[in-house]
Amino acid sequence: MSYDENNIFAKILKGEIPCKKIYEDDYVLSFHDINPQKKVHALVIPKGKYTDLDDFSEKASPDEIVGLLKGINIVAKKLGISVDTGKGYRTLANISEHGGQEVPHLHFHLFGGESVGKMVE
Numbered sequence: 001m002s003y004d005e006n007n008i009f010a011k012i013l014k015g016e017i018p019c020k021k022i023y024e025d026d027y028v029l030s031f032h033d034i035n036p037q038k039k040v041h042a043l044v045i046p047k048g049k050y051t052d053l054d055d056f057s058e059k060a061s062p063d064e065i066v067g068l069l070k071g072i073n074i075v076a077k078k079l080g081i082s083v084d085t086g087k088g089y090r091t092l093a094n095i096s097e098h099g100g101q102e103v104p105h106l107h108f109h110l111f112g113g114e115s116v117g118k119m120v121e
């Protein structure tokens, strides 16, 4: 699938749509999910134009890959849900149709602030 330049997260990255920003660096932007499913529900997205995790794994540079993983860790600490600042959390990335992905720009969900329940419904 080719990258849709007008997807909602592309618009957030371009500053065309506001977000409740948590963290930003050269590699990632993180913001609160607009429709939180748990007490804490954050999103971490790479700044590069990748549709999903497979696309990212195939095309992203080593620096971008490290930057995204470090970004998740930094955000979890900032939100007080990491192992050292809180009680843990769940991260997940939905990939394409069977994964239930709605927004075609790679994003990791971070759920926490309470027990997040069963892994798969």
Ligand code: AMP
Pocket: 008, 017, 019, 031, 032, 033, 034, 035, 036, 043, 093, 094, 100, 101, 102, 103, 104
């Ligand atoms: P997914 O189903 O994995 O593609 O998840 C997309 C997520 O993006 C959902 O949890 C939505 O609530 C969230 N979302 C959609 N639009 C926005 C927005 N403008 N700001 C923040 N989160 C959004």
